[in-house]
Amino acid sequence: MEPTYALGLDYGTNSVRAVVVACADGRAVGTSVHDYPSGDRGVILNPKDPHLARQNPADWVEGLEAAGRGALAEAETDPAFSRQRVVGIGVDTTGSTPLPVDERNVPLAMDPRWAADLAAHAWLWKDHTGAQEAADITAAAKEHAPQFLTPIGGTYSSEWFWSKIWKCLKVAPDVFEAAASWVELADWVPSVLAGVDDPAQVVRCACAAGHKALYVPGAGGLPPRDFLARLDPRLGELRSRLYERAFPPDRAAGLLCAVWATKLGLPEGIPVAMGGFDAHYGAVGAGVRPGTLVKIIGTSTCDIAIAPAEGVPGEVPGICGIVDGSVMPGYHGVEAGQSAVGDLLRWWVEAVCEGDDALHSALSDEAARLRPGESGLLALDWNNGNRTILVDPRLTGLLVGQTLHTGRAEVYRALIEATAFGARAIVERLVERGVSVDRVVCCGGIAAKNDLFLQIYADVLARPMLVAGSPQTPALGAAISAAVAAGAARGGYSSFEEAQAHMTSLKEERFDPDPAAVGVYDELYGMYRELHDSFGSVRGASADLPTLMKRLLMLRERVVGGGAA
């Protein structure tokens, strides 16, 4: 049989990457990256509001054509390749990144009447303008529909679907009224490729719906109209213009339409797979399976595991989300994360030490020569809050043990260790609730370049740390979804598991725990948990006496808000 190929499209924060992958072995035969032209590297900001982050849907369309064509052109330099043997297209994106569309599924931002209004653009995942709305949704759900909070770990986020739509309703009611519907980026790109011109026909993925929009399969789907109407009657009215069902990636989102087949020079009618979030398809591309935790380690960390439906706990407190079919069909996807990992080191090196990449390397080399426990330091990794397992974005950092002789590299290592301890808290929570973690596969920027990091993680987690073979696991995962959507008969695969077996790999280099270091880190982790529980817990705290970190913040807000001193 002649070789077949799949096209994976990875929509990141600053650019879209297209990768043409050989179905036989997952090898990338063509790659192209298109930087978004709008805003600051693709992110539209508002100098008056640091919480705002929007994106221009026109960038996505332009990038789809440019990156797709670029990757395919590069693939053609391989004589074995032919565009006629591309059997499917898969898409992964950031999220939750919803956008308002009109009744033809065209983004309002692409309509001259709304193009100047930032509320009509896509609300990028890291837009935090809806913080108050998120808090109010959490409060309303706690009171009236606590079942919605169970799969998301107990707290609704300002980064998510409803917070953003509700915020839009408040600040730009005209945009809200003009929107026929709201679509996640992960669903919108496949719908474009499939030529869908009616938002009601857009196929919605379980990944975005379940992790970000309070969708619960078999329990009515999205929250009922009366719950939404309690927030705002107009939100209740929107409910019928959204969707009733969301789907795992065991079906295609559509078939490639004639227009886009022409633009890309691909066969019309090949399947366009269900979209999904980058972390989730990244986990697929890293070889996620029951017992394997995939860690995407970058500025922050996203953890993805899957569990067979029969083995899923009803609830894992503090875990971001547990959603049926959000990663692979037949499994519940489990998502957790840490708010600052690479960012924590960057803070130390760039903000405090005022250094650059060279200092990163120098401190990493020096830190590698320290033995576990040698610095006498212990840190909490909460400079950007705690996403899992405390679900508290307002927590702050802590460092203890410093002397007059403590140096930069010792703190650098302590901060890496702190993120490893945070990672262990997540793994322990998963395991104690029945999600097994036998091995860990790492991908992302830090996994690619920082051996010290991975050795410390192996020692702290007392598990081998493996590294994904592909440097682009999200695009590879999207291509895998395309190969599965194509099916075995057309040169793809009949299941994700089968596709992974052929298309994913691990690097030879692996990081095994050193038993002596494991022992030392066991002790240090015990102390980390003491700090974690004492500074992070609400136990013992009351409305009159919140925890110390919160009282510091309350004092700060009072002072900065004017008045004292």
Add this chain to the structure above:
Amino acid sequence: MEPTYALGLDYGTNSVRAVVVACADGRAVGTSVHDYPSGDRGVILNPKDPHLARQNPADWVEGLEAAGRGALAEAETDPAFSRQRVVGIGVDTTGSTPLPVDERNVPLAMDPRWAADLAAHAWLWKDHTGAQEAADITAAAKEHAPQFLTPIGGTYSSEWFWSKIWKCLKVAPDVFEAAASWVELADWVPSVLAGVDDPAQVVRCACAAGHKALYVPGAGGLPPRDFLARLDPRLGELRSRLYERAFPPDRAAGLLCAVWATKLGLPEGIPVAMGGFDAHYGAVGAGVRPGTLVKIIGTSTCDIAIAPAEGVPGEVPGICGIVDGSVMPGYHGVEAGQSAVGDLLRWWVEAVCEGDDALHSALSDEAARLRPGESGLLALDWNNGNRTILVDPRLTGLLVGQTLHTGRAEVYRALIEATAFGARAIVERLVERGVSVDRVVCCGGIAAKNDLFLQIYADVLARPMLVAGSPQTPALGAAISAAVAAGAARGGYSSFEEAQAHMTSLKEERFDPDPAAVGVYDELYGMYRELHDSFGSVRGASADLPTLMKRLLMLRERVVGGGAA
């Protein structure tokens, strides 16, 4: 009456300073500094043992002549001055800095037989080689003579007299055997000026005896022979070659001998005042009196207060020392301190930020623009342990509240605030035990140059911070002691109080508390005390489960000692 003068000699760690002072108003008319030629700026080190710090007594003698002559020569440029109207000499020194002497009161280090032996040199205040001996003395006193620990706050230090002599006995028994006696630097310099050639005739000051040598007036003086013999029989034998009585500065240590009168060109027979420690005479020069706390703020801080004998509490837990007559006759001297103050900022600026004096200034300027509470940070000032009120040199630092946006200047300010909170803990302990603190007079390097520091202290302590008028309060205090030793009839004064009234002053610039800042700092101090009590207290700690800071250190020592990882 023609103007009279007093000569003050201030023996520091790196140099000796001589100041000729007008008795009428405390004005310095001649100053000279002589750097010690031996070792590293006067400190003899051992590359193999960072705890060792010795001094060469020959440097002191050479410096006495050089600095004394230099200051007097400069004074002679003032036509009103005459050497014949110098009415007395006073001496302050570092301490505890004991040295072994022979039967003629000559330092063993000046004897060619012992000159090459570091144990025969003076054991400088910051020599910490006797750490084990200090711990053993504390343990022995707790069991057999707890009354000795009361005036010193409960813990004997490795910096003190007996720790050093016992260490010498162990590591250099031949030096120990060759010593006819041991004399504190503060007593030895006056004995040289007075021509004392028999250690039994050296007049010992209550300051050194009471604060460092477990001397208790009216209770047998130094610890009894059987207590010392319990440590080592040879220490018990030494007891009779030391001294039975120590004296407050209400008498002279002797009269200027012919040899030194000739060397300095001063009248033979003028009084040489009792020696004392630099901090204590510094407090005199800063105008200490009941209700006034003097803070000597530099790399570390020394706090000195005095209390009328009838108002002295039996015990102030955690205070370094309470000694009758250690500062001024008729009062108990109370000494407390903080192990790292300027050193804490130096650690941040130089070790972490790798900056210099210019960065100190820049961060200080930036920190001054922050409002109290604005940074959201809170620190413990224990990077070099806690001298008062926890008396625990092994405690370590802590910083909490940092985010990814926390900058250098915010930490810089938080560290200043931490030292101010530590200062408040000392003041509160003094006040609750009956030592009144109505005003604070600052001197030392930081008081001279950092306004932000003093404003924060005023706001945290809720008391005005005054600044001593003299930049050289120790030498001025020594000169005051000389004027008092001379007496009113000879152009001096009849009491320390009278001398201070004429000879000391305050700068016009003062720092008054800002009521709004006081309120914010009240809250922050409450949180500081929570951290202080939770990380610093032994409450709740046991042999099985010491406090977290101690467990980190134990782990560190185990790891560094070899073995794990």
